Amino acid sequence: MKSAVTPFYDDVAIGDELPRLRKGPLTTMHLMRWSAAMENWHRIHYDRTFAVEHDKLPDLLINGSFKQQFVVQLLKDWAGPGGWVWKVGFQFRAMNKVGEALEVWARVKGKREAAGCGLVAFELGIVNEHGAESTPGSAVVALPMRGGPALPYPFVPPAAG
Amino acid sequence: MITDEVRAYIGPWSETEVACDPVEQGAVRRFAQAIMDDDPDYGPDAGAGGRYGGPVAPPLFPNHMMRRAFGTPDPIQDNAGNPDFDGVVPGQGLPAIRPLAHLPVLNGGSEFEFFRHARFGETVTVRQRYADIQEKQTGKGTMILVVIESELRTGAGELLLRARRTLIRRVL
Numbered sequence: 001m002k003s004a005v006t007p008f009y010d011d012v013a014i015g016d017e018l019p020r021l022r023k024g025p026l027t028t029m030h031l032m033r034w035s036a037a038m039e040n041w042h043r044i045h046y047d048r049t050f051a052v053e054h055d056k057l058p059d060l061l062i063n064g065s066f067k068q069q070f071v072v073q074l075l076k077d078w079a080g081p082g083g084w085v086w087k088v089g090f091q092f093r094a095m096n097k098v099g100e101a102l103e104v105w106a107r108v109k110g111k112r113e114a115a116g117c118g119l120v121a122f123e124l125g126i127v128n129e130h131g132a133e134s135t136p137g138s139a140v141v142a143l144p145m146r147g148g149p150a151l152p153y154p155f156v157p158p159a160a161g
Numbered sequence: 162m163i164t165d166e167v168r169a170y171i172g173p174w175s176e177t178e179v180a181c182d183p184v185e186q187g188a189v190r191r192f193a194q195a196i197m198d199d200d201p202d203y204g205p206d207a208g209a210g211g212r213y214g215g216p217v218a219p220p221l222f223p224n225h226m227m228r229r230a231f232g233t234p235d236p237i238q239d240n241a242g243n244p245d246f247d248g249v250v251p252g253q254g255l256p257a258i259r260p261l262a263h264l265p266v267l268n269g270g271s272e273f274e275f276f277r278h279a280r281f282g283e284t285v286t287v288r289q290r291y292a293d294i295q296e297k298q299t300g301k302g303t304m305i306l307v308v309i310e311s312e313l314r315t316g317a318g319e320l321l322l323r324a325r326r327t328l329i330r331r332v333l
Contacts, residue, residue: 002200012228023197024164030195037188037195038225041237041248042266055265056333064268065225069196072220077200081212082276085220091270091327137270153212154277154319 006082009118009143016108021074024101026062031098033068060098067126067135074104075139083143084155100128102128114158116149117142162305163296170258178254180285181230189218216327217278223285223313223321255289261305261330267304269327276320284316305330
Protein backbone atom coordinates (compact mmCIF):
# COMPACT_ATOMS: atom_id res chain seq x y z
CA MET A 1 0.00 0.00 0.00
CA LYS A 2 1.22 3.48 -0.82
CA SER A 3 2.74 5.30 2.12
CA ALA A 4 0.82 8.39 3.19
CA VAL A 5 4.06 10.20 3.93
CA THR A 6 7.27 10.62 1.99
CA PRO A 7 10.50 9.85 3.81
CA PHE A 8 13.06 12.61 3.92
CA TYR A 9 16.35 11.89 2.23
CA ASP A 10 18.10 12.77 5.50
CA ASP A 11 16.40 9.88 7.30
CA VAL A 12 17.43 7.16 4.84
CA ALA A 13 20.55 5.14 5.63
CA ILE A 14 22.70 2.94 3.43
CA GLY A 15 21.74 -0.66 4.13
CA ASP A 16 18.10 0.13 4.86
CA GLU A 17 15.81 -2.51 3.38
CA LEU A 18 12.28 -1.65 2.26
CA PRO A 19 9.33 -3.73 3.50
CA ARG A 20 8.98 -6.46 0.91
CA LEU A 21 6.10 -6.50 -1.57
CA ARG A 22 4.49 -9.93 -1.85
CA LYS A 23 2.48 -11.09 -4.87
CA GLY A 24 0.92 -14.45 -5.43
CA PRO A 25 0.98 -17.32 -5.71
CA LEU A 26 0.44 -16.21 -9.28
CA THR A 27 -2.00 -18.50 -11.03
CA THR A 28 -3.05 -18.84 -14.65
CA MET A 29 -5.90 -16.46 -13.76
CA HIS A 30 -3.42 -13.75 -12.77
CA LEU A 31 -1.44 -14.27 -15.97
CA MET A 32 -4.56 -14.25 -18.15
CA ARG A 33 -5.85 -11.09 -16.47
CA TRP A 34 -2.52 -9.36 -17.05
CA SER A 35 -2.26 -10.49 -20.68
CA ALA A 36 -5.80 -9.24 -21.32
CA ALA A 37 -5.19 -5.91 -19.57
CA MET A 38 -2.19 -5.17 -21.76
CA GLU A 39 -3.50 -6.99 -24.85
CA ASN A 40 -0.40 -9.14 -25.09
CA TRP A 41 -1.22 -12.52 -26.60
CA HIS A 42 2.16 -14.23 -26.23
CA ARG A 43 1.11 -17.86 -25.84
CA ILE A 44 3.87 -18.85 -23.41
CA HIS A 45 1.85 -17.18 -20.65
CA TYR A 46 -1.45 -19.04 -21.09
CA ASP A 47 -1.06 -21.89 -23.62
CA ARG A 48 0.82 -24.61 -21.74
CA THR A 49 1.03 -26.99 -24.72
CA PHE A 50 2.64 -24.27 -26.84
CA ALA A 51 4.99 -23.18 -24.05
CA VAL A 52 6.26 -26.66 -23.27
CA GLU A 53 6.10 -28.50 -26.58
CA HIS A 54 6.77 -25.72 -29.07
CA ASP A 55 8.98 -23.27 -27.17
CA LYS A 56 10.61 -25.97 -24.97
CA LEU A 57 9.93 -24.07 -21.76
CA PRO A 58 9.45 -25.77 -18.39
CA ASP A 59 5.89 -24.44 -17.90
CA LEU A 60 3.83 -21.29 -18.41
CA LEU A 61 6.00 -18.30 -17.49
CA ILE A 62 5.10 -15.30 -15.36
CA ASN A 63 5.48 -12.35 -17.75
CA GLY A 64 8.52 -10.17 -17.32
CA SER A 65 6.24 -7.25 -18.11
CA PHE A 66 4.12 -8.34 -15.13
CA LYS A 67 7.05 -8.65 -12.72
CA GLN A 68 8.39 -5.22 -13.61
CA GLN A 69 5.15 -3.63 -12.45
CA PHE A 70 5.78 -5.04 -8.98
CA VAL A 71 9.27 -3.55 -8.82
CA VAL A 72 7.95 -0.10 -9.67
CA GLN A 73 5.08 -0.50 -7.20
CA LEU A 74 7.39 -1.32 -4.29
CA LEU A 75 9.51 1.79 -4.88
CA LYS A 76 6.58 4.07 -5.69
CA ASP A 77 4.66 3.06 -2.59
CA TRP A 78 7.70 3.67 -0.39
CA ALA A 79 8.45 7.05 -1.99
CA GLY A 80 4.93 8.21 -1.10
CA PRO A 81 3.12 11.26 -2.39
CA GLY A 82 6.18 13.54 -2.48
CA GLY A 83 8.93 11.26 -3.81
CA TRP A 84 9.66 10.19 -7.36
CA VAL A 85 10.90 6.92 -8.83
CA TRP A 86 13.36 8.23 -11.38
CA LYS A 87 15.24 5.20 -12.70
CA VAL A 88 14.58 1.48 -12.54
CA GLY A 89 16.48 -1.28 -14.31
CA PHE A 90 16.56 -5.07 -14.03
CA GLN A 91 17.42 -8.21 -15.90
CA PHE A 92 15.20 -11.25 -16.12
CA ARG A 93 17.97 -13.72 -15.43
CA ALA A 94 15.79 -16.66 -14.44
CA MET A 95 12.28 -17.78 -15.28
CA ASN A 96 9.42 -17.65 -12.80
CA LYS A 97 6.82 -20.31 -13.49
CA VAL A 98 3.08 -20.11 -12.97
CA GLY A 99 2.15 -20.92 -9.40
CA GLU A 100 5.14 -19.23 -7.82
CA ALA A 101 4.77 -16.61 -5.10
CA LEU A 102 7.05 -13.61 -5.56
CA GLU A 103 8.61 -11.11 -3.19
CA VAL A 104 10.17 -7.88 -4.41
CA TRP A 105 13.00 -6.55 -2.26
CA ALA A 106 15.10 -3.39 -2.35
CA ARG A 107 18.05 -2.25 -0.25
CA VAL A 108 19.66 1.19 -0.10
CA LYS A 109 23.16 1.01 -1.51
CA GLY A 110 24.01 4.68 -1.97
CA LYS A 111 22.94 8.29 -1.43
CA ARG A 112 23.76 11.51 -3.21
CA GLU A 113 22.63 15.07 -2.69
CA ALA A 114 21.69 16.92 -5.83
CA ALA A 115 20.31 20.38 -6.55
CA GLY A 116 17.24 20.66 -4.36
CA CYS A 117 16.75 16.96 -3.63
CA GLY A 118 18.36 13.74 -2.53
CA LEU A 119 18.92 10.69 -4.70
CA VAL A 120 18.72 7.25 -3.11
CA ALA A 121 20.23 4.33 -5.03
CA PHE A 122 18.87 0.82 -4.52
CA GLU A 123 19.85 -2.70 -5.36
CA LEU A 124 16.76 -4.84 -5.78
CA GLY A 125 15.37 -8.10 -7.00
CA ILE A 126 12.56 -10.61 -7.00
CA VAL A 127 12.72 -13.93 -5.16
CA ASN A 128 10.25 -16.79 -5.21
CA GLU A 129 9.03 -18.81 -2.23
CA HIS A 130 12.23 -20.85 -2.34
CA GLY A 131 14.39 -17.73 -2.14
CA ALA A 132 15.62 -18.06 -5.73
CA GLU A 133 16.52 -14.70 -7.28
CA SER A 134 15.21 -14.07 -10.81
CA THR A 135 15.35 -10.33 -11.41
CA PRO A 136 18.44 -8.50 -10.12
CA GLY A 137 18.34 -4.79 -10.70
CA SER A 138 18.86 -1.28 -9.45
CA ALA A 139 16.93 1.94 -9.05
CA VAL A 140 17.25 5.60 -8.12
CA VAL A 141 14.50 7.33 -6.15
CA ALA A 142 14.43 11.09 -5.60
CA LEU A 143 13.30 12.35 -2.18
CA PRO A 144 12.93 15.81 -0.68
CA MET A 145 15.42 16.93 1.91
CA ARG A 146 14.31 17.98 5.38
CA GLY A 147 13.61 21.70 5.22
CA GLY A 148 14.15 21.69 1.45
CA PRO A 149 11.77 22.34 -1.44
CA ALA A 150 9.27 19.86 -2.81
CA LEU A 151 10.43 17.86 -5.80
CA PRO A 152 9.54 19.38 -9.15
CA TYR A 153 6.71 17.73 -11.04
CA PRO A 154 7.06 16.76 -13.83
CA PHE A 155 10.36 15.45 -12.52
CA VAL A 156 13.44 17.33 -13.66
CA PRO A 157 16.57 15.18 -13.36
CA PRO A 158 19.39 16.93 -11.54
CA ALA A 159 22.53 17.68 -13.46
CA ALA A 160 25.09 14.89 -13.41
CA GLY A 161 27.77 15.22 -10.85
CA MET B 162 23.25 -15.04 -37.29
CA ILE B 163 23.99 -11.32 -37.14
CA THR B 164 24.20 -10.71 -40.85
CA ASP B 165 24.43 -7.37 -42.62
CA GLU B 166 20.69 -7.66 -43.23
CA VAL B 167 20.10 -7.91 -39.46
CA ARG B 168 22.57 -5.13 -38.66
CA ALA B 169 20.74 -2.82 -41.03
CA TYR B 170 17.86 -2.68 -38.55
CA ILE B 171 20.07 -0.99 -35.93
CA GLY B 172 20.00 2.76 -35.57
CA PRO B 173 17.18 4.64 -37.22
CA TRP B 174 14.30 5.95 -35.13
CA SER B 175 10.79 4.98 -36.14
CA GLU B 176 8.21 7.51 -37.11
CA THR B 177 6.30 8.86 -34.12
CA GLU B 178 3.37 6.56 -33.43
CA VAL B 179 0.22 7.73 -31.66
CA ALA B 180 -1.51 5.25 -29.36
CA CYS B 181 -4.87 4.35 -30.85
CA ASP B 182 -6.72 5.17 -27.62
CA PRO B 183 -6.12 7.93 -25.08
CA VAL B 184 -5.55 7.06 -21.41
CA GLU B 185 -8.95 5.62 -20.52
CA GLN B 186 -10.36 5.25 -17.01
CA GLY B 187 -11.53 1.70 -17.70
CA ALA B 188 -8.22 0.62 -19.20
CA VAL B 189 -6.37 2.05 -16.20
CA ARG B 190 -8.74 0.23 -13.82
CA ARG B 191 -8.16 -3.09 -15.57
CA PHE B 192 -4.41 -2.50 -15.60
CA ALA B 193 -4.27 -1.49 -11.92
CA GLN B 194 -6.43 -4.43 -10.89
CA ALA B 195 -4.29 -6.83 -12.92
CA ILE B 196 -1.12 -5.67 -11.18
CA MET B 197 -3.01 -5.58 -7.85
CA ASP B 198 -2.20 -1.96 -7.07
CA ASP B 199 -5.15 0.01 -5.73
CA ASP B 200 -3.27 3.29 -5.54
CA PRO B 201 -5.94 6.00 -5.21
CA ASP B 202 -4.01 8.13 -7.70
CA TYR B 203 -5.24 5.70 -10.39
CA GLY B 204 -8.91 6.01 -9.49
CA PRO B 205 -11.57 8.46 -10.67
CA ASP B 206 -11.69 10.15 -7.27
CA ALA B 207 -8.13 11.47 -7.43
CA GLY B 208 -8.51 15.20 -7.09
CA ALA B 209 -7.60 17.71 -9.74
CA GLY B 210 -5.93 19.76 -7.02
CA GLY B 211 -3.39 17.06 -6.22
CA ARG B 212 0.22 16.78 -7.29
CA TYR B 213 -0.63 15.22 -10.64
CA GLY B 214 -3.60 17.39 -11.56
CA GLY B 215 -6.14 14.55 -11.55
CA PRO B 216 -6.30 10.79 -11.96
CA VAL B 217 -3.26 9.26 -13.60
CA ALA B 218 -2.11 5.94 -15.02
CA PRO B 219 0.55 3.75 -13.38
CA PRO B 220 4.10 4.69 -14.39
CA LEU B 221 4.50 1.88 -16.92
CA PHE B 222 0.99 2.09 -18.37
CA PRO B 223 2.05 4.22 -21.39
CA ASN B 224 4.63 1.57 -22.22
CA HIS B 225 1.77 -0.81 -23.04
CA MET B 226 -0.49 1.56 -24.97
CA MET B 227 0.64 0.84 -28.51
CA ARG B 228 -2.14 -1.52 -29.49
CA ARG B 229 -3.82 -2.57 -32.69
CA ALA B 230 -6.03 0.20 -34.03
CA PHE B 231 -9.63 -0.43 -34.99
CA GLY B 232 -10.00 -1.61 -38.58
CA THR B 233 -6.42 -2.84 -38.99
CA PRO B 234 -5.41 -6.42 -39.95
CA ASP B 235 -5.95 -8.98 -37.19
CA PRO B 236 -2.77 -11.03 -36.63
CA ILE B 237 -4.57 -13.53 -34.41
CA GLN B 238 -7.18 -14.38 -37.03
CA ASP B 239 -4.58 -14.20 -39.78
CA ASN B 240 -2.48 -16.80 -37.92
CA ALA B 241 -5.30 -18.99 -36.66
CA GLY B 242 -4.05 -21.84 -38.84
CA ASN B 243 -0.36 -21.32 -38.05
CA PRO B 244 0.78 -23.64 -35.24
CA ASP B 245 4.11 -21.81 -35.01
CA PHE B 246 2.58 -18.38 -34.37
CA ASP B 247 3.58 -17.44 -30.83
CA GLY B 248 1.06 -14.63 -30.40
CA VAL B 249 3.65 -11.86 -30.34
CA VAL B 250 2.52 -8.87 -32.37
CA PRO B 251 5.36 -6.47 -33.18
CA GLY B 252 4.85 -2.82 -32.40
CA GLN B 253 3.29 -0.89 -35.22
CA GLY B 254 6.12 1.60 -35.47
CA LEU B 255 9.11 -0.73 -35.55
CA PRO B 256 9.52 -3.36 -38.28
CA ALA B 257 9.92 -7.01 -37.33
CA ILE B 258 13.50 -8.24 -37.87
CA ARG B 259 12.69 -10.67 -40.63
CA PRO B 260 15.72 -13.00 -40.36
CA LEU B 261 14.99 -13.47 -36.64
CA ALA B 262 11.21 -13.61 -36.85
CA HIS B 263 11.06 -17.41 -36.45
CA LEU B 264 13.03 -17.47 -33.17
CA PRO B 265 11.17 -17.77 -29.84
CA VAL B 266 11.29 -14.59 -27.81
CA LEU B 267 11.70 -13.89 -24.08
CA ASN B 268 11.84 -10.64 -22.15
CA GLY B 269 15.43 -10.09 -21.07
CA GLY B 270 14.95 -7.00 -18.92
CA SER B 271 14.54 -3.26 -19.11
CA GLU B 272 15.78 0.11 -17.95
CA PHE B 273 13.26 2.89 -17.42
CA GLU B 274 13.54 6.57 -16.66
CA PHE B 275 10.34 8.28 -15.50
CA PHE B 276 9.46 11.95 -15.72
CA ARG B 277 5.69 12.27 -15.46
CA HIS B 278 2.48 10.27 -15.20
CA ALA B 279 -0.02 10.17 -18.06
CA ARG B 280 -3.36 11.65 -16.99
CA PHE B 281 -6.77 10.32 -17.90
CA GLY B 282 -7.76 11.58 -21.33
CA GLU B 283 -4.26 12.32 -22.58
CA THR B 284 -2.93 10.84 -25.77
CA VAL B 285 0.47 9.13 -25.82
CA THR B 286 3.06 8.90 -28.57
CA VAL B 287 6.15 6.77 -28.95
CA ARG B 288 9.15 6.66 -31.18
CA GLN B 289 11.57 3.80 -30.93
CA ARG B 290 14.58 2.20 -32.51
CA TYR B 291 16.69 -0.92 -32.47
CA ALA B 292 19.71 0.28 -30.49
CA ASP B 293 21.71 -2.94 -30.62
CA ILE B 294 21.55 -6.56 -31.79
CA GLN B 295 24.14 -9.00 -30.50
CA GLU B 296 24.68 -12.74 -30.52
CA LYS B 297 25.61 -14.38 -27.23
CA GLN B 298 26.72 -17.92 -26.42
CA THR B 299 25.39 -19.16 -23.08
CA GLY B 300 25.21 -22.44 -21.25
CA LYS B 301 21.69 -22.75 -22.63
CA GLY B 302 22.75 -22.23 -26.22
CA THR B 303 22.85 -19.34 -28.66
CA MET B 304 20.82 -16.24 -27.95
CA ILE B 305 20.28 -13.04 -29.90
CA LEU B 306 19.91 -9.97 -27.69
CA VAL B 307 17.80 -7.26 -29.31
CA VAL B 308 17.84 -3.88 -27.54
CA ILE B 309 14.99 -1.45 -28.25
CA GLU B 310 15.02 2.16 -27.07
CA SER B 311 11.73 4.00 -26.75
CA GLU B 312 10.72 7.53 -25.88
CA LEU B 313 7.13 8.12 -24.81
CA ARG B 314 5.50 11.52 -24.71
CA THR B 315 2.07 13.04 -24.30
CA GLY B 316 0.29 14.26 -27.38
CA ALA B 317 1.42 17.74 -26.32
CA GLY B 318 5.04 16.61 -26.43
CA GLU B 319 5.77 16.32 -22.71
CA LEU B 320 8.21 13.53 -21.90
CA LEU B 321 6.64 10.67 -19.91
CA LEU B 322 9.36 8.04 -19.84
CA ARG B 323 12.28 6.54 -21.66
CA ALA B 324 12.77 2.80 -21.95
CA ARG B 325 15.58 0.51 -23.02
CA ARG B 326 14.28 -3.05 -23.37
CA THR B 327 16.21 -6.22 -24.15
CA LEU B 328 14.47 -9.03 -26.01
CA ILE B 329 16.07 -12.47 -26.12
CA ARG B 330 15.60 -14.46 -29.32
CA ARG B 331 16.40 -18.09 -28.57
CA VAL B 332 17.99 -20.39 -31.12
CA LEU B 333 16.42 -23.77 -30.26
